[in-house]
Amino acid sequence: MNGALEAMVRPLAVELAPIRVNAVSPGIVDTPWWDGMPADVRADFFEKARAALPVRRVATADEVAESVVLMATNPNLTGTVIETDGGGRLVTLG
DSSP states (O other): EEEEHHHHHHHHHHHHHHHHEEEEOOOOOSSOOOGGSSHHHHHHHHHHHHSSSSTTSSHHHHHHHHHHHHHHHHHHHOSSHHHHHHHTGGGGOO
């Protein structure tokens, strides 16, 4: 589903101009969304992600929000997807 949303950004930006259309594509983010996972399993998952990610850390919600603010406030951005994934797209997380 995320791929489909990302694929829509550019054509929508053209079709809806001058309304700007952008998206933020986060990677693994330490939020309560993960609370359904047992604490020890979650800690192990985050530790493996930290070790694999080029930035050697898992994102916070505040860091993703900074990208959203950039997208919302920079009037020169449209048709853009910002990947805020700590370099996850560059490595295999598994």
